[in-house]
Amino acid sequence: MADRVAAVPRALLDRTMAPMVPATLFMVLLFIYPFLYGLLLSFTPQHGDWLANYRKFFTADNLWPTIWTTMRLALPVTLINVGLALPIAFKMRSKTRYQRFVTTVLVIPVSLGTVMIAEGMLTYFGPKGWLAQIVGVLHLYDGRIHLTHNYWGVMISLVISGFPFAFLLILSYITGIDPALARAAATLGAGRSAQFRHIYLPLLAPGLAMCFCLAFVQSFTVFPSAVLLGAPAGPTRVISIAAYEAAFEQYDYSLASAIAMVMGFVQLLVITVVLASRSLFYRGPAVGGKG
Amino acid sequence: MSATGGVAGAAPPQQRRRDRRRDVARSWFDHAWGAFLWGVMALFLINIGAIIAAVATNSFASRWLGTWLPEGWTTRWYFAAWKEFQLSSVLWVTVEIVGAVVALALIIGVPAAYTLARRDFPGKRLVMLLFLLPLMVPPITYGIPLATVLYRLHLAGTMNGVIIANLIPAAPFVILVMTPFIEQIDRNLELAARVFGAGTLKMFWYVLVPLLAPGILAASLLVLVRTIALFELTFLTAGPDSQTLVVTLYYAVFAAGVRAPQSIDAMAVIYMVVTLVWLLIAMRFVDPTQLVSRVKEHPRRT
Numbered sequence: 001m002a003d004r005v006a007a008v009p010r011a012l013l014d015r016t017m018a019p020m021v022p023a024t025l026f027m028v029l030l031f032i033y034p035f036l037y038g039l040l041l042s043f044t045p046q047h048g049d050w051l052a053n054y055r056k057f058f059t060a061d062n063l064w065p066t067i068w069t070t071m072r073l074a075l076p077v078t079l080i081n082v083g084l085a086l087p088i089a090f091k092m093r094s095k096t097r098y099q100r101f102v103t104t105v106l107v108i109p110v111s112l113g114t115v116m117i118a119e120g121m122l123t124y125f126g127p128k129g130w131l132a133q134i135v136g137v138l139h140l141y142d143g144r145i146h147l148t149h150n151y152w153g154v155m156i157s158l159v160i161s162g163f164p165f166a167f168l169l170i171l172s173y174i175t176g177i178d179p180a181l182a183r184a185a186a187t188l189g190a191g192r193s194a195q196f197r198h199i200y201l202p203l204l205a206p207g208l209a210m211c212f213c214l215a216f217v218q219s220f221t222v223f224p225s226a227v228l229l230g231a232p233a234g235p236t237r238v239i240s241i242a243a244y245e246a247a248f249e250q251y252d253y254s255l256a257s258a259i260a261m262v263m264g265f266v267q268l269l270v271i272t273v274v275l276a277s278r279s280l281f282y283r284g285p286a287v288g289g290k291g
Numbered sequence: 292m293s294a295t296g297g298v299a300g301a302a303p304p305q306q307r308r309r310d311r312r313r314d315v316a317r318s319w320f321d322h323a324w325g326a327f328l329w330g331v332m333a334l335f336l337i338n339i340g341a342i343i344a345a346v347a348t349n350s351f352a353s354r355w356l357g358t359w360l361p362e363g364w365t366t367r368w369y370f371a372a373w374k375e376f377q378l379s380s381v382l383w384v385t386v387e388i389v390g391a392v393v394a395l396a397l398i399i400g401v402p403a404a405y406t407l408a409r410r411d412f413p414g415k416r417l418v419m420l421l422f423l424l425p426l427m428v429p430p431i432t433y434g435i436p437l438a439t440v441l442y443r444l445h446l447a448g449t450m451n452g453v454i455i456a457n458l459i460p461a462a463p464f465v466i467l468v469m470t471p472f473i474e475q476i477d478r479n480l481e482l483a484a485r486v487f488g489a490g491t492l493k494m495f496w497y498v499l500v501p502l503l504a505p506g507i508l509a510a511s512l513l514v515l516v517r518t519i520a521l522f523e524l525t526f527l528t529a530g531p532d533s534q535t536l537v538v539t540l541y542y543a544v545f546a547a548g549v550r551a552p553q554s555i556d557a558m559a560v561i562y563m564v565v566t567l568v569w570l571l572i573a574m575r576f577v578d579p580t581q582l583v584s585r586v587k588e589h590p591r592r593t
Contacts, residue, residue: 019402038436
């Protein structure tokens, strides 16, 4: 017993532990500490009692509706991105030239980032852009198309940046599943859809849940495209815009921290729900074979 | 039909015909579904291409109003953008910030990855969580409290503040990319170095770093590409003298109408060229899926 107690500090002061110290210290000081600081700050408002910021958030007409505005964007976008990425990634799961080509091309919008996509969309989807001309030539729609400075602009930009992300993530999960499992099912007479339903889907469930969560939190914190492509005063006044305005336009860091905490809490809530429902599925190794 | 083949042959002809019809229907459905998915993909890629092409075309256009192609071509917007947005200093700031972030992320990330790959210790899962969270939590969520702290410390608005902010996702990213590379290295090499009297630093420099060169290259390229495009953290912490290219682009688009759209598009093209050149270089060494999925969670068996 005494040995065990003594063993713990010795294990922690080993020389192979030293390399980890700077990174751990850095993360604690600059990730954990600001978060706790923000949490405390949100309970010490500029005026009023300790809950004043949160009371203000949930009563002010320009603050609490931002949660629904953001949800109305983030949830459909996440469903579209994951829902499209799953079948397409499944179709491309075998290593071919197409797979390499498509993954390389899809990395481009991810790497360019949302600001660049917003600028591109303003040029391309704008009233005199190519899309308006194509639609005009083909007589698909006679009125003017409005795809920028509204809800749809933000929605499309979130699909453009989010779909490649979801696709690449799901693809990396799918290619991690041993194809021998599906072949084994095929020899037992399972068709392609049966293989998908009974082999791939259960093995993918944890990865899909993770992908859904990551895609959701990304769209939930949309900022540049909501400002540049949306209507930041009205229909796309998302929660991150409210937090930004509180911090950098009103200089009320306390309120801004409170909004950031609410934002984090909503994300946590959705993630908890998704991961809890994940436990309804199979858990186990995704690679077959012995050992 | 022989006696052994009689089992399959025993099915009545109507049922066989029904089976065949079902197979035909299923294969038709498979084809339609496949075509639909390829169509979605093609539509997506074509539109991405058109978005990029539209920006590039506009940046070279002398006048472009409602026609398929501009009336004339010019390169003067590039000179205009270079001067208006002070791109030479913005690019220099970007190089300094990205370079510092990559170097510092490697310096603190690789050793940490070494410990995490080699050691088991109480609380390891907690430490792993500490390094995973900054990659999962979106930058805006922790960026606002972080910016508040950095403002209190008078670091926000300076280059150092921007570098520190960008390190928060970069260092964990290096750790997660490097861990599998370190796990592949034979432990006996380290032990041999120790036997010959090398300290931890010497062992790192003469044994591990040369062996890890491919991993370090991959990690630094991935961090580089991500840091160039990382908007939120720089936006929240940068001052006028510490803006990177992507933040300058944001402000230009935000204040659209002040400058000619072609001039903004010229800067956008410069930004794209910078990003895509590094992306192309990175693609030679890493798998595209690594840019989003951080680690190969299931190493492929061969």
